[in-house]
Amino acid sequence: MKQRITIDPITRLEGHGKIEIFLDEAGNVANTYFQIPELRGFERFCVGRPVEEMPVLTNRICGVCPEAHHMAAAKAGDAVYHVDPPSAAKKLRELLYSAFYVTDHTTHFYALGGPDIIMGADAPPAERNILGVIHKVGLEIGSKVIQARKYGHAVVEMIGGRKVHPCTSIPGGLTTGITEEQRRDIESMGRWAVEFAQFSLKLFDDLVLKNQAYIDLILGETYTHRTYYIGMVDDNNHVNFYDGNISVVAPDGERIGKYAPHEYTDWIAEHVEPWTYLKFPYLKKVGWKGFVDGKASGVYCATPLSRLNAADGMATPCAQEEYERFYATLVYEEGERYISAGPTKVVHHRLATHWARLIELLYAAERWVELATDPEITSDNVHTVPTGVPTEGVGCVEAPRGTLTHHYWTDERGVLTRVNLIVGTTNNYAPISMSINKAAQHLIHDGTIITEGLLNRVEMAFRTYDPCFGCATHSLPGQMPLEVTIRDAAGEPVKVLRQCC
Amino acid sequence: MNESFSTTDRCGVLVVGLGNPLLGDDGVGWRVAEQVQRDLESVVEIDCLAVGGLRLMERLVGYEHAILVDAMTTRRQPPGTVCSFSIDDLPAPVAGHLSSVHDTSLQTALRLGRALGLPLPDDIWVVGVEAERTRDFAEELTPPVAAAVPYATRMVIERLRQLIQEEQQL
Numbered sequence: 001m002k003q004r005i006t007i008d009p010i011t012r013l014e015g016h017g018k019i020e021i022f023l024d025e026a027g028n029v030a031n032t033y034f035q036i037p038e039l040r041g042f043e044r045f046c047v048g049r050p051v052e053e054m055p056v057l058t059n060r061i062c063g064v065c066p067e068a069h070h071m072a073a074a075k076a077g078d079a080v081y082h083v084d085p086p087s088a089a090k091k092l093r094e095l096l097y098s099a100f101y102v103t104d105h106t107t108h109f110y111a112l113g114g115p116d117i118i119m120g121a122d123a124p125p126a127e128r129n130i131l132g133v134i135h136k137v138g139l140e141i142g143s144k145v146i147q148a149r150k151y152g153h154a155v156v157e158m159i160g161g162r163k164v165h166p167c168t169s170i171p172g173g174l175t176t177g178i179t180e181e182q183r184r185d186i187e188s189m190g191r192w193a194v195e196f197a198q199f200s201l202k203l204f205d206d207l208v209l210k211n212q213a214y215i216d217l218i219l220g221e222t223y224t225h226r227t228y229y230i231g232m233v234d235d236n237n238h239v240n241f242y243d244g245n246i247s248v249v250a251p252d253g254e255r256i257g258k259y260a261p262h263e264y265t266d267w268i269a270e271h272v273e274p275w276t277y278l279k280f281p282y283l284k285k286v287g288w289k290g291f292v293d294g295k296a297s298g299v300y301c302a303t304p305l306s307r308l309n310a311a312d313g314m315a316t317p318c319a320q321e322e323y324e325r326f327y328a329t330l331v332y333e334e335g336e337r338y339i340s341a342g343p344t345k346v347v348h349h350r351l352a353t354h355w356a357r358l359i360e361l362l363y364a365a366e367r368w369v370e371l372a373t374d375p376e377i378t379s380d381n382v383h384t385v386p387t388g389v390p391t392e393g394v395g396c397v398e399a400p401r402g403t404l405t406h407h408y409w410t411d412e413r414g415v416l417t418r419v420n421l422i423v424g425t426t427n428n429y430a431p432i433s434m435s436i437n438k439a440a441q442h443l444i445h446d447g448t449i450i451t452e453g454l455l456n457r458v459e460m461a462f463r464t465y466d467p468c469f470g471c472a473t474h475s476l477p478g479q480m481p482l483e484v485t486i487r488d489a490a491g492e493p494v495k496v497l498r499q500c501c
Numbered sequence: 502m503n504e505s506f507s508t509t510d511r512c513g514v515l516v517v518g519l520g521n522p523l524l525g526d527d528g529v530g531w532r533v534a535e536q537v538q539r540d541l542e543s544v545v546e547i548d549c550l551a552v553g554g555l556r557l558m559e560r561l562v563g564y565e566h567a568i569l570v571d572a573m574t575t576r577r578q579p580p581g582t583v584c585s586f587s588i589d590d591l592p593a594p595v596a597g598h599l600s601s602v603h604d605t606s607l608q609t610a611l612r613l614g615r616a617l618g619l620p621l622p623d624d625i626w627v628v629g630v631e632a633e634r635t636r637d638f639a640e641e642l643t644p645p646v647a648a649a650v651p652y653a654t655r656m657v658i659e660r661l662r663q664l665i666q667e668e669q670q671l
Contacts, residue, residue: 041638044638045523045639057523060521060522060551061523066551107555111555111605112605129605130609130613131609131613131616134616139616139617142616142617143617146614146619149555149559164550164551164552165551
């Protein structure tokens with residue numbers, strides 16, 4: 001008897017991803033499908049609008065990372081107008097972006113994906129959230145999280161003009177700079193953020209790295225994939241969120257190249273599957289070989305783990321120390337876990353993404369302080385008036401959940417004629433699908449009874465990617481309970497399991 | 502329509518229109534909030550946001566009461582249906598599975614805030630409008646949802662009036 005297991009949000013019928021697990025006659029996983037509903041018509045919506053609108057328009061695509069869309073759109077606008085913003089403007093944008101990263105990564109670690117490993121995969125859903133974390137670790141953790149978010153929001157508001165949807169980046173720079181008084185406040189908050197990031201890494205050490213069960217979970221094959229990795233790097237091949245080229249590293253650690261944002265079409269192509277509207281990006285130079293690991297397969301990943309793998313290090317001192325400790329802990333020179341043919345070390349364990357995210361949190365906080373103490377940061381020279389004829393441009397930043405690319409075409413007036421976006425989660429669509437499949441294959445055997453812990457583990461497989469399902473819609477009831485339906489060969493449900501209803 | 506509230510009627514209420522105004526009916530919360538603002542002029546504090554969970558909870562800090570206006574996608578009632586209820590009446594999972602994978606549910610965020618001693622409203626009222634189309638980029642509401650805006654607006658204003666009367670009786 002064939003069975004179908006569906007993990008499906010029942011109250012948001014169109015609004016979220018859906019996982020279907022098909023079992024064969026023996027009760028083993030035959031296949032899995034991960035479907036992400038796509039928001040439709042954005043290109044059509046943009047065409048005919050002035051390109052200057054895009055930084056404030058695109059930051060409303062998604063309520064999760066408006067700052068990332070704001071920055072990518074601003075950079076694409078710079079490129080369309082062939083204008084290089086003043087140095088102070090670029091630094092201010094990066095400062096805003098660093099503060100945003102602290103907020104976003106903090107939220108993910110303490111409230112979203114992190115509880116999976118802080119509380120454990122078998123913890124009931126009622127505990128696998130931030131409330132469970134503060135119950136386990138202490139109330140002061142919750143206060144620190146709220147404080148980190150408050151400081152991040154404050155910096156975004158000071159530089160971006162608004163708390164939620166920044167509006168100050170325009171082609172050629174920014175509409176306004178910051179005062180010395182604001183700078184002092186930003187520096188003070190940044191120093192607190194550095195301490196908070198270090199505290200978070202210590203917490204990860206104590207709760208996760210000193211627990212052999214968690215180490216085994218991280219290093220186990222269930223959550224391991226050997227794919228390519230991409231991530232933005234600076235001239236020294238250090239991780240950079242705001243500017244640089246995209247480094248591409250093979251599963252064996254070989255860097256096969258770096259591309260500038262405007263060269264993305266030479267590197268990235270999209271594969272179409274009949275069961276989903278969303279396309280699967282892959283490395284054009286390697287080719288699409290299906291949902292498989294290995295150097296011959298063009299599947300790539302773009303996450304915090306990917307960014308560390310694609311780089312040679314971190315640009316700030318404390319984050320660099322953590323980066324070295326990360327690879328020293330997880331990489332073996334011999335053995336099946338790591339075989340490097342190139343200079344770049346590679347970690348393939350997807351659950352290590354949580355650790356990588358904390359290292360990025362520390363980098364973002366350190367960079368926040370570096371930029372806040374840069375003598376140029378209070379300069380009034382924050383805008384270069386564009387004088388060129390607008391044509392076409394690409395803007396690229398690292399969104400917390402992956403490389404974000406905006407590509408605009410305009411007429412000579414700067415009115416958009418075409419738009420193409422590759423958003424963070426889209427990059428990871430193939431690896432997320434593969435991780436879900438692998439988790440299901442490892443955890444469902446011979447008709448194993450579906451338990452909550454098992455489903456949690458399947459969810460963990462995709463939550464580590466911090467995926468975005470176009471969740472800008474916040475319509476009520478605003479929850480995501482899961483329904484698991486097991487169907488027989490005739491499609492009749494034989495068992496229905498629900499969680500969190 | 503200008504309601505007869507005066508500035509002395511301020512009662513620590515925040516009205517929040519929720520949703521994404523670029524995604525068709527998902528923007529109905531904004532439309533209602535904007536209409537309330539026009540009707541009441543500047544008497545009550547009103548905001549329009551595309552956030553949920555923690556971010557929304559943080560915005561509610563410091564108010565005695567809050568009214569949230571949002572789109573609903575239950576698919577169990579016709580588009581344009583308007584409902585009004587306390588946040589306590591919403592299904593409240595403790596969010597092992599999340600309203601989005603990027604945020605906690607609002608209920609979880611509120612529990613966190615209260616555990617931390619943040620001054621959050623005791624009373625959060627919700628006005629929801631059943632949506633028809635929320636996945637296509639568009640600035641227009643569908644006709645049944647657009648037709649529901651005046652009724653939802655009156656519902657918000659009625660709730661505000663009720664809160665003010667209750668406060669005056671204290």
